[in-house]
Amino acid sequence: MTRADTVGIVGAGSFGSALASVLARAGRRVVLWSRDAGVVDAIRTRRASPRLPSAPLPEPLEATTDPRRLAAEARFLVLAVSSTDVRVRARELGDYLDGSHIVVHAIGALDKDGNERVSEVMQQGLPTLKLGVLAGPALPADLAEGMYASMVVASAFDEVRAEGRRLLNAPPALRVYGTKDVVGVELASALSGAYTIALGLCDGLGMSTGPRAVLLTRAVAEGARLCQAAGGEARTFAGLAGLGNLLVRPNERSADYQLGRELAAGGKGTPTEGARAAAAGAELAARLHVRMPVLAGMAAVLSGRASVTDAASLIADSVAVEE
Numbered sequence: 001m002t003r004a005d006t007v008g009i010v011g012a013g014s015f016g017s018a019l020a021s022v023l024a025r026a027g028r029r030v031v032l033w034s035r036d037a038g039v040v041d042a043i044r045t046r047r048a049s050p051r052l053p054s055a056p057l058p059e060p061l062e063a064t065t066d067p068r069r070l071a072a073e074a075r076f077l078v079l080a081v082s083s084t085d086v087r088v089r090a091r092e093l094g095d096y097l098d099g100s101h102i103v104v105h106a107i108g109a110l111d112k113d114g115n116e117r118v119s120e121v122m123q124q125g126l127p128t129l130k131l132g133v134l135a136g137p138a139l140p141a142d143l144a145e146g147m148y149a150s151m152v153v154a155s156a157f158d159e160v161r162a163e164g165r166r167l168l169n170a171p172p173a174l175r176v177y178g179t180k181d182v183v184g185v186e187l188a189s190a191l192s193g194a195y196t197i198a199l200g201l202c203d204g205l206g207m208s209t210g211p212r213a214v215l216l217t218r219a220v221a222e223g224a225r226l227c228q229a230a231g232g233e234a235r236t237f238a239g240l241a242g243l244g245n246l247l248v249r250p251n252e253r254s255a256d257y258q259l260g261r262e263l264a265a266g267g268k269g270t271p272t273e274g275a276r277a278a279a280a281g282a283e284l285a286a287r288l289h290v291r292m293p294v295l296a297g298m299a300a301v302l303s304g305r306a307s308v309t310d311a312a313s314l315i316a317d318s319v320a321v322e323e
Contacts, residue, residue, distance in 0.1 A: 200260020
């Protein structure tokens, strides 16, 4: 297979491994780059990643620790690493990429202060302008099992959207759609993680379906307002990256949802991308003067500035908030 028909995946975490599995099983050549030599060796010898053992990684998938090889053998790259690692990875990749490369990220987060979106961080470290974002309701475990999933690739460039759809479509396991609304998709993807924590908290507290429905509708309304204020389209939050994520993530396979359940039980849990997005999103909302009481409440709980009881009251009372 040619370089143009090869997908490079940066990061062998759960999502990177799951996406690689779907594409390899569909016959797509994949080059998976991990810094961890042990992970690469496991993929080569056992055809599975230690980060997601349930995802088979058959040939024509290859694994490497060499970013130079990744850049040479794949023109289209998917960045699937932690948000805390984006800046370093972008700079590292920037030493080997050129203007012909296409890079989309699959990271549902913002920087810690909400000052930059992931694509903006990528722009600072990569030599290519052909950037985009991949998001939507596709849980790693579901992808590993070949269950039906859909995602959206967003970019200002027609070529990025077209190549994303051509190379990442692997029906029936994965279908990919396109949009130009990069801002809306990035914010929706990030904020859906934060609101998934709130849903986990709601369920952990044993709240009824009424308050849960209110929370879900408030999340869509708040997210749409912030998307529009930041320069995106309000309707994007009601699509795959926003509402789509909120409909599938509240289950035991979602780290964000489990964090909400742990908070409800009195624990602190492990910080997730959704937790980081809550803090960054609340900062961005304050800066843009967008009223987002549920998001602000979750950010306060996660930072220790408010109690779980305070958050539960906010969720219950949010039905009275006027649009």
